[in-house]
Amino acid sequence: xxxxxxAQTEISVVEKEDVTLDxxxxxxxxTYYLFWYKQPPSGELVFLIRRNSFDEQNEISGRYSWNFQxxxxxxxxxxxxxxxxxxxxxxxxxxxGNEKLTFGTGTRLTIIP
Amino acid sequence: xxGVTQSxxxxxxxxxxxxxxxCSPISxxxxxxxxxxxxxxxxxxxxxxxxxxxxxxxxxxxxxxxRQFPNYSSELNVNALLLGDSALYLCASSRLGVQETQYFGPxxxxxxx
Numbered sequence: 467x468x469x470x471x472x473a474q475t476e477i478s479v480v481e482k483e484d485v486t487l488d489x490x491x492x493x494x495x496x497t498y499y500l501f502w503y504k505q506p507p508s509g510e511l512v513f514l515i516r517r518n519s520f521d522e523q524n525e526i527s528g529r530y531s532w533n534f535q536x537x538x539x540x541x542x543x544x545x546x547x548x549x550x551x552x553x554x555x556x557x558x559x560x561x562x563g564n565e566k567l568t569f570g571t572g573t574r575l576t577i578i579p
Numbered sequence: 580x581x582g583v584t585q586s587x588x589x590x591x592x593x594x595x596x597x598x599x600x601x602c603s604p605i606s607x608x609x610x611x612x613x614x615x616x617x618x619x620x621x622x623x624x625x626x627x628x629x630x631x632x633x634x635x636x637x638x639x640x641x642x643x644x645x646r647q648f649p650n651y652s653s654e655l656n657v658n659a660l661l662l663g664d665s666a667l668y669l670c671a672s673s674r675l676g677v678q679e680t681q682y683f684g685p686x687x688x689x690x691x692x
Binding site (some may be wrong): 571 | 621650681683
């Protein structure tokens with residue numbers, strides 16, 4: 467069975483600090499996809515990134531960066547120079563084959579002005 | 580292009596009633612999935628439809644049913660509502676199946692009294 471663990475339930479940081487959200491996954495498959503979504507208070511899940519299991523290159527998009535390490539089954543997300551608008555719940559998700567998209571329980575991030 | 584749209588945005592029902600939630604996918608997307616998100620949890624997969632056929636079903640009772648129409652829009656029906664059905668119901672669309680990135684709508688908040 468596939469599983470996603472986001473051990474950090476809530477994180478608070480002061481604006482402009484860097485913050486890393488952890489994601490650990492379990493799957494038997496060798497081909498799979500990992501996702502991060504952002505859920506602001508409005509409720510809509512906003513897609514941030516999709517990575518496949520064969521691409522371990524780290525990715526940077528503006529203030530966002532992702533560190534994918536197959537050896538530790540982790541796909542961590544870092545926000546650099548955090549802003550108040552980054553306050554949201556962030557979900558990591560896993561998909562393989564024709565199976566469903568499996569989400570973690572989410573990390574609530576609060577950026578303090 | 581418009582994103583995924585869902586209606587209604589909010590709904591209040593009483594136990595035992597029936598509810599129908601609606602979703603219109605992004606133009607060109609043929610796959611629609613439904614998720615239930617209980618407060619404080621990650622979204623849980625309910626159904627996936629592709630080209631009007633059910634392609635996946637989560638661990639939900641038979642009170643939950645869905646269908647997809649020729650224009651790729653979808654309905655989620657829940658019969659004999661229970662208090663525990665109170666949740667945010669999210670619809671997601673993708674071009675093809677669940678193996679592609681799913682884009683989510685704003686959700687329908689259902690409260691069962």
